[in-house]
Amino acid sequence: MLDPKHIKSLKDLVGEENVFSDKAHMIAYSYDATRTRFEPDAVVFPRDEEDVSRILVYCNHHGIVITPRGAGSGFTGGALPTSGGIILAMEKHMNKILEIDMENMVAVVQPGVINMDLQKAAEEVGLFYPPDPASEEYSTLGGNVSENAGGMRAAKYGITKDYVMALRAVRPNGDIIRAGKRTIKDVAGYNVAGILIASEGTLAVLTELTLKLIPKPNFTKAYMGIFPSVDDAMNAVFKSLAAGANPVAMEFMDDLVVQALKEKLGIELPEDAGALLIGDVDGNVSEEVEFQLEILERSFKENGAQDFVIAHTAKERDKLWYARRNASPSITIFGSKKLNEDISVPRSMLPEALKRIYEIGDRYGFKVPCFGHAGDGNIHVNVMVDGSNEKQLEEGHKAIKEIFELVVEMGGTLSGEHGIGTSKAPFMDIAFNDAELTLFRDIKKAFDPNNILNPGKMGLPN
């Protein structure tokens, strides 16, 4: 519980209208997409970078914990105020696109800008901001950078980190730092921006982002490959990429997802369909798109595809993507609760990884439908349990731990997109050795010696 004198001081610093400690605000800011609840003691809406600096100086001096927050759409608890203190919410004031620089093809934004708002602003001038997490309509760019968010287009265009050219941030002692430049080349000094990307609000508060834009491709078409088995589809993924395919997206759905799409949504798919690959190809000239589709069709068919469907119109494209967009809600036919992890392995390991993940599921007696971004090796693995059955939940978590161990053994990672937060913190020692974890703690200490910024996240001390 925060002493009321601190609430008053914070109001003096940033204005009465920007500091709240009433119950309604505490409840509203106690959630993220994990649906776990931790109430803060106050919610503060900084008006600008100077406010952020003033708040951090005050809190650092008084040992008040701060949790930076974008839209609270995180899947791993990063924005949850697990130690109380204040939520520093960027969405109210620090939500402006400051500049779109056509010549250098960059956008300068405040951290509370919604991802889709930048995509639209870029498109209006013929440019393109590719990172597109499925939460693009509400997640913020500050949150995206702090989690290094990925999306459907990662196979061709990469992820958030590939678009961060520079940033401004405030350290817990109030120091305002700049990292990176509006230049393609910059090798002066440590890559501080690189350290802050994916740091989940544990090192500094991001206050301004300079993001790379690229020319908008003129043509896009969607495709779907239908395969008899998961193995065939997985082989087709890396074989087609090795053959020169460069799809924007290559999304995978396994036999269980295919079953769920048919049963729950009535989607028509062949009787013997055992896996799907759905995606887009794009290009600046239509021939480029046709060339890509040819490579994919040839490669898919050489690797066992029963059918290759091309969507020629926007309506047909929506129809193909409908299956992928509904993969997640449809699989609840296998259990009321999904223990969902976003593991990532080198693409060539996907067939073996999936085979062994299903074996783990079988051993525990759980269905494990899998779908996701096969083009970049990032798969959503869903251990389906009865959410009202404590024993099943416990067993499900054991299965998850085994899956993490397997993935790390195969050269993969605990998280391809969603970060560590609190949910995956207990598994950090599977992925990192003592020396690496010590380095993480040392980096944290260098930025935040008093441990006021988002303590206890990413396996760091509370």
Ligand SMILES: Cc1cc2nc3c(=O)[nH]c(=O)nc-3n(C[C@H](O)[C@H](O)[C@H](O)COP(=O)(O)OP(=O)(O)OC[C@H]3O[C@@H](n4cnc5c(N)ncnc54)[C@H](O)[C@@H]3O)c2cc1C
């Ligand atoms: C339906 C749904 C679909 C999703 N799909 C995807 C997907 O396809 N790909 C993907 O990668 N993720 C996805 N996510 C997860 C989530 O949307 C992303 O992690 C997103 O980047 C979080 O942004 P946010 O603004 O909601 O951040 P929050 O959840 O508010 O915060 C996330 C983390 O960033 C920190 N943070 C936020 N702003 C700042 C700042 N200014 N300075 C310092 N730290 C800050 C917070 O402290 C926290 O640790 C999805 C979530 C949902 C609910």
